[in-house]
Amino acid sequence: MGERVLPYSLLLTDEEKAKIEKALKEGKMVIITHKNPKVKIGGDLEKVVVITK
């Protein structure tokens, strides 16, 4: 087992954690990023969930 270095405990709410788990079960990619109105993420987004903090 390796160390689990994930941002969850510090950054994510229970609601967001649930959203991630649901997305992964549905075969969707998850992008966790900072809230920044200056960046646009586009493309084939029907299988991508973006969580902004």
Added chain:
Amino acid sequence: MSMGTVNIPWYIFPLIKLGYMKFWHSTAYYIIPPHFKRRIEWSPADEDTIYHVFAMTFGKPRNYETGEIVYTDKVYFYHRWRECVWHYDPLVESIIQVVYPHEATATIREPLEILFVNETDTIVIMDVSIWLFEYKKDFEPMLNEYLEGVFNFFRAMGKLKVEEIEGFIKTAIIRR
């Protein structure tokens, strides 16, 4: 994990100090499910802004369930941008353990294009930082003039004989 220093390209310094460009980086976690293939685009959100991406750095790709480090050519991305051809980047050490240098221009009309592919049975998580300078579209003509000046200077120097270059440098030193 990327090793080394993210260096600001030397020709950019004057543009930052004079206020034409502003530095920042965009950092994100990517959690890629098994047997996944999707293309995304990354760009400024408005027409008036241009991003000059000069580096990309990667955290260690990990198995999402266990935290174990994953280096594999079965998880990869293809990407391209205005100045770069479509190419393959697997999550192997020669890609992950370097500061990935870029000279990438990203606009809303010409975004960075990235195709994420995971051919394994494992969920993979990794963090990626995109290091960039932001400037306004209005500045692009002046930027191009500046870059042509840099090019022309070195082109002219390349045509000189060594003795002429030495003479040029000596003259410059004496004038100081």
